[in-house]
Amino acid sequence: MSIVAVAVVSTRDGRPLYLRDFSDTAGLLLSDPFADDSADLFDDEHLPAVGTAADEQRREWPCAVGYQFSLHSAHGRLSEVVDGGEGQWKPPPGSSGADCNWVGWLCNLETTRAYGYVSTNVRYIALVENTISPENQQAQAARDGDLKIALANLHKLYTEHVLNPFTVPDSKIALGSRFDLGCSKIIQRLNESF
Secondary structure (H helix, E strand, O other): OOEEEEEEEEOOOOOEEEEEEOOOOOOOOOOOOOOOOOOOOOOOOOOOOOOOHHHHHHHHOOOOHHHHHHHHHHHHHHHHHHHOOOOOOOOOOOOOOHHHHEEEEEEEEOOEEEEEEEOOOEEEEEEEEOOOOOOOHHHHHHHHHHHHHHHHHHHHHHHHHHHOOOOOOOOOOOOOOHHHHHHHHHHHHHHHHO
């Protein structure tokens, strides 16, 4: 089990502030379905020329297009759960700290499961490799607890990022920033522990 991708999305306009996949460092047990970003996703043989939109997109967001689709779908599901749909989500009664913000499992997507964590200004989505059988409740609960702590630490990093007086609110988080480096360390540590 490994975290393969993370998204931080603004609650104001739904724009992604940070997208990154960690499939190259995750030590995946299952094969990475999006390892070849140049593959023809729709099997219509109309691939973009090298050096065009795909390369520009990869420089802007270091996240495979397939993971971006999965994160987008998970964000749609998170919006349904939190904003309404089948009844507006509320934190469990008596919860505090990370438990107040933890939404938990959102949906299954091919070989991954999507998890959500919310705050007042941003939403966090993590795609996790789905390698634990549904019958193994104890392992699932342990994974959920570790993931909740990791996303709470990402929230703390984002709060520190926003409190920087030189940060423009709701702006894209740059690669190599303190947030990006801290996120990489958190995800790497979590992936190594599984």
